[in-house]
Amino acid sequence: MMKIENAFNRREFMKNAALVAASAGLALGAGGGGVVEKARAAGGNTEKWPWPYEKLDPAKTAEIAYSEWYRVFCGAAVINSVFGQLREKVGEPYASFPSDAFVFLEGGMVGWGTVCGSNAGANIVANVITGPRIAGPECENGALIGADILNWYSNTALPTFMPKDPRVKTAIVQTTAQSPLCHISVGRWMKETGYPIKSPERKDRCARVAASVAYQLVEYLNQWKDDDYEPTSMWSGVGSVGITAQQNCTDCHGDKIPEAPSQKI
Numbered sequence: 638m639m640k641i642e643n644a645f646n647r648r649e650f651m652k653n654a655a656l657v658a659a660s661a662g663l664a665l666g667a668g669g670g671g672v673v674e675k676a677r678a679a680g681g682n683t684e685k686w687p688w689p690y691e692k693l694d695p696a697k698t699a700e701i702a703y704s705e706w707y708r709v710f711c712g713a714a715v716i717n718s719v720f721g722q723l724r725e726k727v728g729e730p731y732a733s734f735p736s737d738a739f740v741f742l743e744g745g746m747v748g749w750g751t752v753c754g755s756n757a758g759a760n761i762v763a764n765v766i767t768g769p770r771i772a773g774p775e776c777e778n779g780a781l782i783g784a785d786i787l788n789w790y791s792n793t794a795l796p797t798f799m800p801k802d803p804r805v806k807t808a809i810v811q812t813t814a815q816s817p818l819c820h821i822s823v824g825r826w827m828k829e830t831g832y833p834i835k836s837p838e839r840k841d842r843c844a845r846v847a848a849s850v851a852y853q854l855v856e857y858l859n860q861w862k863d864d865d866y867e868p869t870s871m872w873s874g875v876g877s878v879g880i881t882a883q884q885n886c887t888d889c890h891g892d893k894i895p896e897a898p899s900q901k902i
């Protein structure tokens with residue numbers, strides 16, 4: 638299967654990415670201050686983020702996510718695995734963060750199979766800690782962690798994490814989703830293994846996927862904390878192809894990839 642990042646002409650992509658970065662830089666420069674400052678100024682509120690981060694143990698975090706899955710499912714499990722520990726280490730504002738409220742991310746958001754809740758949860762955590770992807774230099778490379786998680790998830794045979802004491806003892810087959818979407822990720826795994834959605838195996842597979850994402854997220858956050866983070870994805874669908882999208886267009890469109898209407902300036 639084609640790797641998502643290889644779906645495009647790399648040179649063309651980098652050229653577009655550079656253009657987007659340059660214009661984003663200009664916009665930020667002209668406006669004086671980045672997205673976060675602007676949002677604060679506009680709202681005149683006391684909201685303060687990004688929030689402080691202390692390095693965590695990836696394996697411990699993954700174990701927490703695994704067991705939390707059986708309580709609040711994928712999205713809230715990933716959020717709790719990180720924020721639960723930061724409640725102990727940092728206290729507020731993590732202590733007041735209503736992680737369990739993100740239970741709605743289950744099943745790709747209330748069962749609609751959109752983005753996998755593990756990816757959504759990881760993006761919530763990464764954005765709270767490092768700031769938004771569009772924040773520019775103020776959040777440096779950390780702001781790309783959310784995008785890198787989607788890229789990693791799509792291209793990795795999952796689950797990668799094996800809990801110490803798994804609830805399901807039989808081997809759980811790994812599949813590569815080629816997509817950050819719940820529907821496609823779960824669907825490809827079910828097709829490969831033949832297990833139905835309500836089987837203990839499918840549930841344990843998703844619990845381990847949440848744990849795998851939590852593990853990877855903490856690895857990225859720890860590297861970022863050490864000033865040692867190298868972004869692995871540079872995808873900007875809007876800049877490159879005129880539409881927001883995952884990168885492997887042919888996966889859904891086959892050979893007939895539609896062209897987006899070109900922008901009128």
Ligand code: HEC
Nearest residue numbers: 874878880882883884885886888889890894895896897898
């Ligand atoms: C997860 C599946 C999926 C992927 C991956 C995907 N698309 Fe789509 N895309 C769709 C669907 C479904 C539609 C709606 C098509 C329709 O209604 O005819 C659509 C619509 C579009 C449209 C709107 C115009 C039109 O003719 O439908 C454009 C442009 C487009 N896609 C381009 C792309 C490009 C470029 C990529 C890769 C960067 C991509 N798509 C990746 C599923 C996908």
